[in-house]
Amino acid sequence: MKKGLILLGVISGGLVIVFFWVGNNLDGLVKNAIETYGSQMTGTKVRVDSVSIRPTKGVGIVRGLVVGNPPGFKTPYALRVGEIFLSLDVGSVARRVILIRDISVSSPDLLYEKANGTTNFDVLERRIAQHAPSSSGHATKQENGKKLIVGRLVIRNAKVRVSASFMKGRTISLGLPDIVLRNIGKSEGGVPPGELGRKVGDALKQKLERTVNFGALARSMGDSLNKATNAMKGFFGQ
Numbered sequence: 001m002k003k004g005l006i007l008l009g010v011i012s013g014g015l016v017i018v019f020f021w022v023g024n025n026l027d028g029l030v031k032n033a034i035e036t037y038g039s040q041m042t043g044t045k046v047r048v049d050s051v052s053i054r055p056t057k058g059v060g061i062v063r064g065l066v067v068g069n070p071p072g073f074k075t076p077y078a079l080r081v082g083e084i085f086l087s088l089d090v091g092s093v094a095r096r097v098i099l100i101r102d103i104s105v106s107s108p109d110l111l112y113e114k115a116n117g118t119t120n121f122d123v124l125e126r127r128i129a130q131h132a133p134s135s136s137g138h139a140t141k142q143e144n145g146k147k148l149i150v151g152r153l154v155i156r157n158a159k160v161r162v163s164a165s166f167m168k169g170r171t172i173s174l175g176l177p178d179i180v181l182r183n184i185g186k187s188e189g190g191v192p193p194g195e196l197g198r199k200v201g202d203a204l205k206q207k208l209e210r211t212v213n214f215g216a217l218a219r220s221m222g223d224s225l226n227k228a229t230n231a232m233k234g235f236f237g238q
Contacts, residue, residue, distance in 0.1 A: 027050070027051045027052055027053055028051075030051045030053050030060070031048050031050070031051040034046070034048050034051070034062065034065075035047055035048055038065075038067065040131065041127070041128055041131045042067055042068075042124050042127055042128060043070065043124075043127040044067060044068035044069060044070055044078070044124070045068040046065070046066070046067050046068065047064075047065075047066050048062055048063070048064060048065050048066075049063050049064025049065075050062075050063045050064065051063075055090075056090070057090070058087055058088045058089060058090040058093075058101075059085075059086070059087050060085075060086045061083060061084070061085050061086075062081075062083070062084045062086075063082065063083050063084075064080075064081075064082070065079075065080070065081040065084060066079070066080045066081075067079040067080075067124070069111070069113070069120050070120060070123040070124065070127075072115055072116060072123075073113045073115055073120045073123075074113065074115070074163070075111040075113045075120070075161075075163055075171075076111070077111060078110070078111055078113075078120045078121065078124060079108065079109070079110055079111075080108070080109040081105060081106070081107065081108045081109075082106050082107035082108075082109075083104075083105075083106040083107070084103070084104070084105050084106070085102070085103070085104040085106070086100065086102070086103050086104075087100070087101045087102045088100045088101060089101060096146065096147060096190070097146075097147045097148070097149060097189065097190035098146060098147070098148050098149070098190075099149050099151070100148055100149065100150045100151065101151045101152070102150075102151060102152050102153075102154070103150055103152070103153045103154070104153075104154045104156070105153075105154065105155045105156070105158075106156055106157060107156070107157045107158075107159075108155060108157075108158045108159070109158075109159050109161070110158070110159070110160045110161070111161050111163065111171070112160055112161065112162050112163070113162075113163045113164065114163075114164040114165070115164070115165050116165075128197070131194075145192060146192075146193075147185065147189070147190030147191055147192055148184075148185055148190055148191060148192070148193060148196050149183070149184065149185045149186050149190050149191075150181070150183075150184040150185060150196065151182065151183065152180065152181070152182050153180070153181045153182075153184060153200065154178065154179070154180050154181075155176075155178065155179040156178040156179075157178070158175070158176040158178075158179070159173060159174070159175055159176070160173070160174045160175075160176060160211060161173050161174075162174065174211055176211060181199075181200065184196060184199055184200070185199070
């Protein structure tokens, strides 16, 4: 999961773009924009159950966001989020730096799978990087574009389910403590949406690395298998 939740941060940043691009249109247009932009960004199927936008109040809610897995992975999806709530300062939309008061991500469910020497989130990260270039290579474009400051970003009730080829289709579920980040981009005077995603991913990386370790998991399962094999041999007097 080294940088897996970079995806979640980039989606949050992408949601902001969609919000002020088409926020004055119908909810269906916003839903279509998120699915289209998200699918292009990840190279997988992205779908949303429903969208509710209140542009005059600066509030948007996305429910049932699902990001599919790249080819080669067996789990049904990479990321599913029950609800994303976004609140921004409407008056800042016309300015160069948009102030987002709050992004709340509720009940994200991540299926973290390793296969063929890589993980589904590693693949998604590489694809996202192609659509969210580093600031060093695109400084002029980013200086002239919209930037974001996020007052608070909360990820609550997160769950990670881990799978790998050596687990033979089994998964292990792990809960994550709620995560709160404040004043993202404030010290820089605002950051582009892609950079917002990277900042969120970097902040979450340490927590995730402490939670999921495929090497330790493989050793643990190997030890359990050896113990079970020895017990069976003893039962049959071998």
